[in-house]
Amino acid sequence: MRVDYLVRRLIQFVIVLWGAATLNFILPRLAPGNPVRERLLSALATGGYQQAGIEEMVRAYNEQFGLDKPLYVQYLLYLQAALQLDFGYSIASYPAKVLNLIMAALPWTISLLLVSTLISFVLGTLLGALMAWPRSPRFVRHLVLPMMALSAIPYYLLGLVLVYSLGILVPMFPISGGYAIGSLPNLSWAFIQDAIYHSILPALSIVLSAAGFWAIGMRGMMVTTEGEDYVVYAEAKGIPERGIFLHYALRNAILPQLTSLALSLGTVVSGAVVVEIVFGYPGVGSLLFQAIRSLDYFVIYGVVFMTVLAIAIATLALDLTYPLVDPRISYRGA
DSSP states (O other): OOHHHHHHHHHHHHHHHHHHHHHHHHGGGGSSSOHHHHHHHHHHHTTSSOGGGHHHHHHHHHHHHTTTSOHHHHHHHHHHHHHTTOOOBOSTTTTSBHHHHHHHHHHHHIIIIIHHHHHHHHHHHHHHHHHHOTTSOHHHHTTHHHHHHHHHSOHHHHHHHHIIIIIIISOOSOSSOSSOTTOOOOSOHHHHHHHHHHHHHHHHHHHHHHHHHHHHHHHHHHHHHHTSHHHHHHHHTTOOHHHIIIIIIIHHHSHHHHHHHHHHHHTHHHHHHHHHHHHTOOSHHHHHHHHHHTTOHHHHHHHHHHHHHHHHHHHHHHHHHHHHHOTTOOOTTO
16 A cells, blocks of 8 residues: 555545534534523523523623634634544533543443444345345345335334334333433443343344345345356356355455445444434433534534544545455555
């Protein structure tokens, strides 16, 4: 790999992050209303504050969070904080810091979304390859319609069906929460078992829906690969069928799948929003949803920037590792 290509990709990486961070700063401010005033009015409605002093408190909080400064000053302070991954304090959950809120919710999202995405990728890719392989069992090739149906159903609709069928009609699993009410998160085996038990329904909704998506995509790529000359040549040489399937057909068809996987791993947070809301799961998606509802700028900044950073890193890593997956790809002349 040429050094100048690597430098060029790193420069593109920085430009993408800067552009995304700038949009991340601008878009929440297009919403009407003052987040501090909205928060204090909400507290006032529940009896938390007196009406007489609310404007003084708004001015004090605006000064605390820097919202009284000119917009360009806020932007520069925001970029400085983004470089340090320090987005200050949450408006809605003051005095909690944004990074602490994200780090508390991140393990839940990773354990649910990351594991579910990897399981669905492996299962769907293998099923899709077998559905297109002419010498696979007949019942596998008949899974095309069920996989197409599953790929068309959004996570949250499938989640609602699972909640009703396996949580209400047949109460096998809890329908909401990440752990039992009254439990305190810890690393004990009992709590881990309880957390896994509560994650089964949301994970199942993701795996079923995503597996259909991966299977249909892989099937299309395998159909294209089967007609290539190197597959026909391998068959003519008498290479065992299993070797042709794994090393010639599957390996060459999987590259687009890996690209989609990298992007999916980077967007686990955005994909988790609706799923976590449906199941009341205490992850980053729920944290972002609550921040949007309360116009908590700094939590929105933190979550969205971390998502963009994850996507950019995943895309860069994928681009640099393509030659390891397929020797035909080379950046020597790039």
